[in-house]
Every structure is written in C-alpha cells, then in structure tokens.
Amino acid sequence: MANVIVIGAQWGDEGKGKITDLLSRSADVVVRYQGGVNAGHTIVVQDQTFKLHLIPSGILYPDTECIIGCGTVIDPQVLIKELDQLEALNISTRNLLISETAHVTMPYHRLIDQAAEERRGTHKIGTTGRGIGPTYADKSERTGIRILDLMDAKELREQLQWTINYKNVILEKLYNLSPLDPEAVIEQYLEYADRLRPHVVDTSLKINDAIQQRRNILFEGAQGTLLDLDHGTYPYVTSSNPVAGGACVGTGVGPTMIDRVIGVAKAYTTRVGEGPFPTELNGKIGELLCDRGAEFGTTTGRQRRCGWFDAVIGRYAVRINGMDCLAITKLDVLDELEEIKVCVAYEIDGQRSKDFPSNARHFARCRPIYKTLPGWQQSTAQCRSLDDLPRQALDYLKFLAELIEVPIAIVSLGASRDQTIIVEDPIHGPKRALLHTNGMPTSVLSAEA
Ligand code: IMP
Secondary structure, eight states: OOEEEEEESSSSOSSHHHHHHHHHTTOSEEEEOSBOTTOOEEEEETTEEEEESSSOGGGGSTTOEEEEOTTBEEOHHHHHHHHHHHHHTTOOOTTEEEETTSEEOOHHHHHHHHHHHHHHGGGOOOOOSSSHHHHHHHHHHTOOOBHHHHTOHHHHHHHHHHHHHHHHHIIIIITOOOOOOHHHHHHHHHHHHHHHGGGEEOHHHHHHHHHHTTOOEEEEOOSOGGGOTTTSSTTSSOSSOOSTHHHHHTTTOOGGGOOEEEEEEESSEEEOSSSOOTTBOOSHHHHHHHHHTTOBOTTTOOBOEEEOEEHHHHHHHHHHHTOOEEEEEOGGGGTTOSEEEEEEEEEETTEEESSOOSSHHHHTTOEEEEEEEEOOOSOOTTOOSGGGSOHHHHHHHHHHHHHHTSOEEEEEOSSBTTSEEEOSOTTTSOOHHHHGGGOOOOOTTSOOO
C-alpha cells in the first residue's frame, strides 16, 4: 500500500498527465486536490488523445475511483462537457466522485477574471481567464458557492439572488459590463446540479476509508510549484496550492498518511503567462523547443515560453515538496541540439546564489549561470532503457540528478505510454526525505552516496 503525491516541479505543463496516467495503473483511487479548469492534461492512449481539465486521468482505467477533492474549484459547465465527451467514447464515469465542499466557479467569476486582467494592463498576470482567482477569492472572503449549496435548490436560490445582485454592481460600475440575470443563472445551475448529483459525496470520508482499507491513493497535483500561491513567483501564480502540502488540505487527509512525493519536470523549462523566467530563450533555440515540444497550452492554446533547465528551481521544488524522486519528461525534445545549457546558479546583484529567492522582486533580477553540456544529436524516441540512451543523454540526466539532489525514477521520451524508461520503482524506491543524513540513495540516476 502506498499513498503518493505527484506534483509539478516547474511552472506547470511538466507532463504530469502522462506520469499520473502511468502510475494510475497501480492506484485504486486518483484524487485531484487543487485548481480548476485552468489545468489541462493531455493523455494519449493508442491513437486517441484525451484532454481533461478537471477529471483525474485515472478515469481511463475502469476500476479506478476518481475523486475531485474539496481544494479544487469546479466549473460545472466544463465538468459536464468532460463527462459527456468521455461517455461518448464509451469510457465509464460512474467512478467519479465530487467533494460537496469544493467551491463552484460561477459566470461572474469568469467575467471578473477577464475584465480584471484587462484593467491590470502592463501588470497583468496572464491568467487563463477561467475565473480561478475570483472563485478562490470568494472562498477566502466566505461568500463562495459550494457544491453542497448547488445541491440544495432553496439554499442556492437564496444565496445566488443576493450574490448576483452584489456582483452585478461590480460588473456594471467597475468594469462597465452588462449585468447577469439572476434567474437565468439560477435555472442553469440547478440543471447542472441535477446532472452532477449522483457523483457528489463527502470525499474526505471516502479517501480516509480507502486508506483504512489499505488501497493505493494517488494525489494528482495540477499546475506546478512555481505557480503556488504561497511558494511560487507571486503575484505571477495561480490562486491555489499545487505543492505537495496542498494535497492534505485539499482532500481532508492527514500528512501522516502520505508515503511518497514524486516530482515531474521537463528536461527544459516552460512557462505560460507573465512573470520572470531567468532561463527563457527568445531566439531560434526557444522556437525549436516550442516546435519540437508542441508547447501550446491544453486549456488556452497559448504558446508557452521556453528555456533551459533551471536547477535552482529544481532544488527549490525538491525542498518545498519534500520530493522523493523525479520523473523527467520530454527528453527527446532536446535530441537535435548540438549543446545544451543548464542553469546551475543565479547571479543577483553581483552575488552567486544556488538558492531560489523568496522575494519576487529579487527573482526578477536573477541572471542564470550556465554549465554547457554536449548534445547527443540523435533520436531517443525509441529508447526503452537507460542502456539504449546515447552516452551524452545519460550524462545529461546524471548531471541534473546530482545538481538537484534527487534520484530520477522515470524518463519520458514522447507522449505515448510506451515511450518511457522506468529507472527505478517510483513508488517503492528509497525515501529521499529520510536518507539525507546518510547521503543520497545510490541509484543510476542520482548523486553517489
Ligand atoms: P489562473 O490560474 O488562470 O489564475 O492563472 C494564473 C497563472 O497560472 C497564469 O500565469 C497562468 O498561465 C498559469 N497557469 C494556470 N494554470 C496553468 C496550467 O495548468 N499550466 C501552466 N500554467 C498555468
């Protein structure tokens, strides 16, 4: 039995969908714990591509229970569309459970998110425009609508009449937008409620029962460490806690129940939206990474900014998440490059630092210090073991593992399930967090003990 958290170690889009899909094979329950329809997971199974925003990727396995936890924010319109799409492909959704205390994204959240972004002008965050920030803001302000409110027609009507009148003042007076018709919104959301009702339960109880029954739970993070509201590059972050700690709060499971934390990072770095990005590449190499990596957002279609692997961020993600091992994705994207750079430290105001600065204004002034490694200039897409990899590719991976001080357990070389090298068992391998007094665990892809 193992309860495992999978998190993004960069700015999201690390390929967590593929890794959680792989790990879902040995999971009985897969749980989303934060975020909303800002997330997008692309999963390729044989010749079918699935794009999921809210439903955990475990839904593709017929016996796996999938849970959307209380720390998420749910846009019912998008969730119902996903349910319809899966059912049209004959994929059963009866195993999907939705937390009754998750918050609901309403039409005014989406409108306010988009209008606020426009108002911010040069200070814009580059949000996905899906209403995520305003939904979490209402949650903190204690004016949010929860799934359990949606399930109670009288309660919903009362709450929404007041809330929509209040939000209409903001829409009209602050943003010069047309007001919403409370009755139309109420009717629409009551329809959504009927569709979602069979899935709604106390998910904390379900997850803790599953833990008692010694079933394997996979907690699936959305976005990434650097987008975390508390630990990311604030204010250029999302409004939830994608870090491993968020999994406990966002599901109602105690920290003592967690066995492992697996990080996912690309072999390079990408970022969508605004905010500093020290290793960003604006020239031809950036374009090549974008083309070969198909770096366009699953949710918004926006082009992602691309750059070299940043080991300062990597080390930070290992620390903040208590990461046990790492999955490196999209190594094949680097195949054509003659040489590859890795950011080993930052220079800030003339000082060299290996630590990520918690002050975002300092982060904006960090300049990367690079180490250059030779490329391998041959295809790795067909490699299925470390022995198949060109020597330079293996050296590159070893260098990353040593720098960020965590063993690499999985290497991914393409979108499909079989384009994967399992270096060591990501779930049952040694726990890094317990080993640092004795040095790092010895592994082919970690620092020597
Ligand atoms: P929001 O989550 O829509 O409020 O957007 C806040 C920031 O997080 C923006 O920079 C978005 O581009 C970024 N973001 C949100 N979700 C994702 C994701 O799933 N992948 C990558 N970036 C994301």
